Amino acid sequence: MEEPQSQKSFRNLIDPGAGFGAFVGKLGDALVKAIDRPLGYAVNWGRIFSLWPVHLETGCCSVELGAASSPRYDLERYGVLEAFGSLRQCDLIIVLGTVNRKMAPRLRLVYDQMPEPKYVIAMGACAITGGLYFDSYNVLPGVDNVLPADVHVPGCPPRPETLIQGIMLLQEKIKRDQLK
Amino acid sequence: MSSATDNSAYNNKDNDASLDVNTRSTNAQLPSRSFHVEQLEDRDRYMTLSIGPQHPGSGHMRIIVVVDGDIIVSADPDVGYVHRGEEKMSESRTFVQNVPHIERPVIHDSSNILYSYCLAVEELIGLQTPERAKYLRAILAEIDRIQYTLYWLAILGIFIGHSTMFMWATADRELFVELADMASGNRITHSYIIPGGVRNDLPDVFADKAFKFIDYFERKRLPEYHKIFYDNPLFRQRSEGVGVLSRSDAISLGVTGSVLRASGIDYDVRKREPYDIYSDIEFEVPISKAGDSFARSILPIYDIQQSINIIRQCLAKMPPSGQIRAKLQPNPRGPPGEAYRRVESGRGALGHYIVSDGTPKPYRHKMSVPSVRNLTAMPHLLKGARLADLPVIYWSLNIWPVEIER
Numbered sequence: 019m020e021e022p023q024s025q026k027s028f029r030n031l032i033d034p035g036a037g038f039g040a041f042v043g044k045l046g047d048a049l050v051k052a053i054d055r056p057l058g059y060a061v062n063w064g065r066i067f068s069l070w071p072v073h074l075e076t077g078c079c080s081v082e083l084g085a086a087s088s089p090r091y092d093l094e095r096y097g098v099l100e101a102f103g104s105l106r107q108c109d110l111i112i113v114l115g116t117v118n119r120k121m122a123p124r125l126r127l128v129y130d131q132m133p134e135p136k137y138v139i140a141m142g143a144c145a146i147t148g149g150l151y152f153d154s155y156n157v158l159p160g161v162d163n164v165l166p167a168d169v170h171v172p173g174c175p176p177r178p179e180t181l182i183q184g185i186m187l188l189q190e191k192i193k194r195d196q197l198k
Numbered sequence: 199m200s201s202a203t204d205n206s207a208y209n210n211k212d213n214d215a216s217l218d219v220n221t222r223s224t225n226a227q228l229p230s231r232s233f234h235v236e237q238l239e240d241r242d243r244y245m246t247l248s249i250g251p252q253h254p255g256s257g258h259m260r261i262i263v264v265v266d267g268d269i270i271v272s273a274d275p276d277v278g279y280v281h282r283g284e285e286k287m288s289e290s291r292t293f294v295q296n297v298p299h300i301e302r303p304v305i306h307d308s309s310n311i312l313y314s315y316c317l318a319v320e321e322l323i324g325l326q327t328p329e330r331a332k333y334l335r336a337i338l339a340e341i342d343r344i345q346y347t348l349y350w351l352a353i354l355g356i357f358i359g360h361s362t363m364f365m366w367a368t369a370d371r372e373l374f375v376e377l378a379d380m381a382s383g384n385r386i387t388h389s390y391i392i393p394g395g396v397r398n399d400l401p402d403v404f405a406d407k408a409f410k411f412i413d414y415f416e417r418k419r420l421p422e423y424h425k426i427f428y429d430n431p432l433f434r435q436r437s438e439g440v441g442v443l444s445r446s447d448a449i450s451l452g453v454t455g456s457v458l459r460a461s462g463i464d465y466d467v468r469k470r471e472p473y474d475i476y477s478d479i480e481f482e483v484p485i486s487k488a489g490d491s492f493a494r495s496i497l498p499i500y501d502i503q504q505s506i507n508i509i510r511q512c513l514a515k516m517p518p519s520g521q522i523r524a525k526l527q528p529n530p531r532g533p534p535g536e537a538y539r540r541v542e543s544g545r546g547a548l549g550h551y552i553v554s555d556g557t558p559k560p561y562r563h564k565m566s567v568p569s570v571r572n573l574t575a576m577p578h579l580l581k582g583a584r585l586a587d588l589p590v591i592y593w594s595l596n597i598w599p600v601e602i603e604r
Contacts, residue, residue: 074252077280078305078600081349081386085375088352088368105252121251121279128252150299153290154283175305177385 058196065135066189067097069110074128077115079142079175086178093178096185110137110188113165115175116144118156122164129165137192139184140167143174150174244271247585251279255357255589258599261576265585273580273588275573281603288563292529293319296560297389300550303567303601305386307346309338309378310543311565311601312391315550317473317539319393322554323532325524331395332474333516337408338381338390339541340505340512345374345386346544347498354495354593355427358436363427370419373411380404393530395523405513412506420503428496437492441579441591444489451575454568455546456501456596459485460493467542479511491587494594498544529558545569545596569601 086093087100098110105128117125129136140161143149148159161167168191171184247263250256260276284303288296300315301308313335320327327335348371355363375385381400382388390397427433443453448461458465466483468476484500486493534556540549546568553562572595579591 072252075258075599077258078302080258081306084349084352084368085372085385088372089365090369090372116280116282118279118281120281124251124279150302151282151287154287156281156283174387 054196062193062195065109065195066192069096069098069137069185069188070108071098071100071110071112072105072108072128072132073100074105074111074125075114076117076121076125077142077144079115079145082175082178082181083112083114083141086181088178091178091182093182093185096182096189098185105132108132109135110139111165112139112141112181113145113161113167115142116149116151117158117161117164119158120156122158125161126164135195137169137188138165138167139169139171139181139188140165141171141176141181141184143172146170146172243267249588250276255592257353257597259602261588261592263580263585263588268584268586270580270583270585270588273577275576277573277599277602279603280600284604285563285565288560290559292558293323293393293560294526294530296563297392298387300565301387301389303565303604304346304543304545304598306349307342307544307598308387308389309335309342309391310346310541311548311567312389313339313473314539314541314543314548315552316391316393317541318537318550318552319530321537321539322535322552323393323530325394325526325530327395327474327524328521330517330520331522333512334381334396334400334522335391336475336479337400337509337512337516338378338388338396340508341374341378341381343505343544344502345371345378347502348374350544350593350596350598351423351495351498354590357589357593358433360427360430360433363423366419366423366426370415373415377404377408377411380407392523394526395521397523399522408509408513412509416503416506420499423499428492428499434492436587437495437590437594438488438490440491440587441583441594442488442490443575443579445487447578448489448575451578452571453546453575453595454571455542455544456497457494457572457575458546459483460497461489462487467540467547471540473539473541475512478515479508481508491590491594494596498596531556531558540566543568545598545601546571565604567601567604569597569599572597573602 085091093099109132111129111132113125129138140146144151144157145161148154148157151157152159158164169184169188171180173180176184243266244264247265248260249263250260251258258280260279262274262276263270264272284299287299296315297312301312304311348367352364352367352371355361355367378388379385381404382390382397443457443461445462448458448463454465462485464483464485468481469483481504484497484504486497532554534554536551536553538549538551540547542548548568549566551564551566552560555561576592576595580588583591
């Protein structure tokens, strides 16, 4: 028995052909793209100005991090405030200089406990290549084998201005992040 | 039968699980520790806490604390997180090449740790330091002592929850960092003192700026520290009578520096064994007889005032011009022998022991650092203290953890 014309058109409306499905898919993509840009911009904007570094001192560059947090350089105006609370609330780890064999597993453990998204700044020559301690028996030649570093800040130790520049470079990098 | 053995095994496991997880793991890792919770009869009372290395109050090290409720039963410092093998590295570098890495253990007190190394090397090689260089060395050493002390005070402030002290001390420290930057070209690791003298002369405007900064700091800032921090009833309650180190304990534990002077012993290497120009300079050694955390916290502030006096005298007495370093051969070497020289650093007596076999490189180099000596008093002081007093006792001991491990 044939369906009435009215019901047939109704079914066509509900279950259209392949062409219409493709059209809807493309529309969805376009919608995602349209939302992705402004939403991603908003999310990244939020992340840029609230970077919370973990308080883990691996070497002597912590003195210059302290100086960068001081009123003269005031790292807090870039939204970076050292988190004295839990590392579950942190999204940045600044590797403060030398990483040795005893510290490296702990450093990785701390990094693995941090929630996504997380960023790493390798501060000082020791964190980049081992620096002055390239021939020491207990120092790793750079932190890159332990953590994926986003920004390398050179110097031994880097001046606070250099650290601030490194943080601004990281902010530029976060700005270009794609929302997943 | 089998069920009974299963049951007992289960019971044992259950007993173990009721203990803290850290107790078992740390005992397994460190079998030679002096204190074992598991050997105690009433072991369920105790809990083991691991403070550090990722902890705001621990610095670069870890403290394994066993507590009975709120009272600390045993505290065991676990060091080695920054050990870099400086002493072994010295053996593969010449005496002059050693200069940059020797100041890294205490980068904010770098002139003092380098000072004693240079004195020892000069004794080995047989170098005469020019008169003007001696004054320049003393100026930089005192500037570093001041900026080290201010950074230490900032850390002490923030870890007992006093953020204002962190902000003020780090801001005032920048004045002295700027002076050192002006003299040497680097903020904290200046490598300014080298064997045979200093690296370069002061710029012309240094003296004017130094007097300006010092006057400002002494007249405007130092009295404020007493108002906001030392006369603060909260800080007084937390530090007075906490962690008292008696005079005899201070001697038998071998602490140095402000910790020793806080226990009533008048000991300063600059007075006892004056090196370079310190015999010509007038200054006092402040001491206290209380021996508690408050005395240990306030004595470095009086040391700062003496350092300011020393800088003033040096700038006034310094020869206006002259040679600033002795002539050095490309690879200086001396006859086989040994030398041990020490200076008073921001934390206490700091010495370098160097053995030479006649080659341009040291045969053996040993650093005798004050942080280790002051750390030995920590387990003694923490035993019986409350857990909340740990930051005050720990940081009032004037320890820089990187220096412990070298």
